[in-house]
Amino acid sequence: MLNVSGLACSRGERRLFSDVSFSLAAGEWLHVQGENGSGKTSLMRLLVGLSPADAGLIRWRDEPTPSAEFRRDLIYLGHHAAVKEDLTPLENLRLASALDGIALDERASMAALIRLGLRGREELPVRVLSAGQKRRVLLARLLTRPAVLWVLDEAFNALDVAAVKLLGELIAEHLSAGGMAVLTSHQPLPVPGGKALVL
Amino acid sequence: MNALLATVRRDLLLALRRKSEVLTAVFFFVIVTSLFPLGIGPEPVLLKKIAPGILWVAALLATLLGLPRLFAADHVDGTLEQMALSPSSLGLLVAGKILAHWLLCGLPLVLLAPVLGLQFDLDASALVILTLALLLGTPLLSLIGAIGAALTLGVRGGGVLLALLVLPLYIPALIFGAGAVEAHIAGLGAGGHLSLLAAMLALAVFFAPWATTAALRIALE
Numbered sequence: 001m002l003n004v005s006g007l008a009c010s011r012g013e014r015r016l017f018s019d020v021s022f023s024l025a026a027g028e029w030l031h032v033q034g035e036n037g038s039g040k041t042s043l044m045r046l047l048v049g050l051s052p053a054d055a056g057l058i059r060w061r062d063e064p065t066p067s068a069e070f071r072r073d074l075i076y077l078g079h080h081a082a083v084k085e086d087l088t089p090l091e092n093l094r095l096a097s098a099l100d101g102i103a104l105d106e107r108a109s110m111a112a113l114i115r116l117g118l119r120g121r122e123e124l125p126v127r128v129l130s131a132g133q134k135r136r137v138l139l140a141r142l143l144t145r146p147a148v149l150w151v152l153d154e155a156f157n158a159l160d161v162a163a164v165k166l167l168g169e170l171i172a173e174h175l176s177a178g179g180m181a182v183l184t185s186h187q188p189l190p191v192p193g194g195k196a197l198v199l
Numbered sequence: 200m201n202a203l204l205a206t207v208r209r210d211l212l213l214a215l216r217r218k219s220e221v222l223t224a225v226f227f228f229v230i231v232t233s234l235f236p237l238g239i240g241p242e243p244v245l246l247k248k249i250a251p252g253i254l255w256v257a258a259l260l261a262t263l264l265g266l267p268r269l270f271a272a273d274h275v276d277g278t279l280e281q282m283a284l285s286p287s288s289l290g291l292l293v294a295g296k297i298l299a300h301w302l303l304c305g306l307p308l309v310l311l312a313p314v315l316g317l318q319f320d321l322d323a324s325a326l327v328i329l330t331l332a333l334l335l336g337t338p339l340l341s342l343i344g345a346i347g348a349a350l351t352l353g354v355r356g357g358g359v360l361l362a363l364l365v366l367p368l369y370i371p372a373l374i375f376g377a378g379a380v381e382a383h384i385a386g387l388g389a390g391g392h393l394s395l396l397a398a399m400l401a402l403a404v405f406f407a408p409w410a411t412t413a414a415l416r417i418a419l420e
Contacts, residue, residue: 048284051420072286080277084209086216095212098205101287125216 001025002149002180007056009042016042017199020056024149024195029171029181031189034199040184041079043199044153047182048076060149075147077155081134085127089113089137092126097144104144112143117163131158139163142170150174150181156189165190202287206295207302213272214303220268225307228261229315236318243320250319251329251380258308258333259369262340265304266365267358269296269348270415283419293415294408297345305337321380328383328393335396336376342400342407343368349414371399 001024008018016039024030034040046053049066060070083092090109097104113122116136126134135158142150150171156164168190171181175191183189214221235253236246273279273296282292312333313326321329347365351357379392 050280050283068286071284074284076280076284078277078280080280082277082281084213084276084278086213091212095205095209096281099202099209099282099287099292100285101202103201 001061003057003059003062004047005057005059007043007046007058008054009039009046010054011039011042018055020197020199022195022197024180024182026178026180027175029175029183029191029194031194031196032182032184032199033186033196038199040199041153044076044078044151044182044184048074048151050076073148074151075142075145075149076151076153077138077141078153079157081138083126083134083137086125088123088125089118089129089140090122092137093140093144096141100145102145109140109144112140113137115143116140116166132160132163135159136163139167139170142174148179150179150183152181152183154184156185156187200291202285203291203295203298206292207299210296210299211302214299221265221303221307224261224264224304225311227264228257228308229311231257231260232315233318246319247321247384250316250321251377251384253319254312254316254329254333255336255373255377258312258337259340259366259373261308262304262337262344263362263365265300266344266348267351267361269300269345270352270418271348271357274352274418279415280419283416289415290408290412293345293349293412297341297408297411300345301338301341305341309333309337321384325380325384328389329380331393332376332379332389332396335393335400336372339372339396339400339403340369342403343372345411346407346414349411349418352415352418372396375399 003023005021007020009016020043022030032040032043042051045051047058049070058065060067060073063069087095090106090113093109093112094104094106110122113119116139118133118136118140121129121133126137129137139155155167159167171191174181232254235249239246270279273282283289285292309330313330316326316329344365347361350364351361354360375392375395379389379396382392383389
């Protein structure tokens with residue numbers, strides 16, 4: 001489904017990586033590893049189509065990306081919090097869905113927030129939540145947005161032990177339902193199997 | 200279309216939680232336009248002559264005041280990235296953000312203008328023309344300004360650069376907007392000026408969201 005071949009990226013004069021190739025089929029995931037500054041985040045941004053690659057081709061369902069279908073199938077969670085501090089977790093989740101053109105009822109959003117351990121926090125402004133809780137609000141989007149390809153950049157940062165375990169479970173469920181995931185992390189991930197890519 | 204309305208609703212809700220940012224621009228408009236009659240003194244003939252220009256320049260600067268924030272917050276917290284990757288078209292979401300900006304920074308000016316125009320001894324028909332001109336002109340200011348805001352996104356000292364970039368582009372709107380009221384007072388009829396403003400608005404509605412989207416994609420790289 002996802003085919004990447006000969007991807008290259010440079011920042012200024014410095015070549016970050018070249019000739020990165022991999023492919024993912026339904027149920028597979030890729031662990032992108034590498035030192036700080038080796039270009040993991042750049043690879044993720046190339047992959048989702050936020051920045052153009054110097055060389056190489058990314059194909060999704062045999063179509064070159066970015067296509068409308070790719071954007072519908074993709075969810076990308078990066079380093080940024082991507083939540084609005086002045087809104088509550090519930091509002092954040094529902095408005096983010098609305099922007100994506102998906103109507104989300106209150107029950108479904110509450111269920112997602114409860115699954116992520118935010119029961120009782122859903123009406124507080126995100127501003128007063130801790131870094132890990134903000135991260136959980138963002139991760140709730142994984143449950144409310146039906147996407148096939150999850151691209152998660154350092155998604156395990158700022159999470160406590162229970163949340164790391166929970167995210168591992170969510171990814172495993174997603175994979176067993178035929179989804180795909182590309183993850184970066186410095187720690188070993190609590191998800192079985194998976195291909196590794198070292199930059 | 201739903202995504203566009205959702206963006207408007209989101210931005211209005213955010214503005215509601217942070218009222219001071221919106222009120223700043225509106226208060227700026229009220230205070231600047233009130234300072235002139237106070238400074239010049241009770242000279243109705245002179246005030247009437249300068250009124251259209253002053254109200255328009257103040258509206259222009261008030262719009263400019265809100266522009267740097269149009270995309271900055273979404274850029275910093277990563278929501279803009281999410282919008283760019285959303286299944287909805289980024290152009291629609293951007294159009295929604297511009298519409299929300301006009302509702303927050305433009306529409307209040309249009310509604311206040313007739314009241315503030317009274318300070319300049321404008322008669323009722325001139326106030327109607329002034330309001331009409333602003334109703335056509337302020338969305339134009341928001342649309343052109345959005346291109347500038349997107350181009351200067353993430354640039355250090357972007358606020359000053361934004362003013363330098365956008366103010367020259369505001370000149371046609373200023374000339375025809377203020378000209379409409381002047382022509383009406385001179386008895387020439389404001390139809391021509393208003394038609395030109397409307398034509399510029401139609402052109403901007405079509406091209407500005409597209410140009411803004413292209414600039415945002417570059418800023419996100």
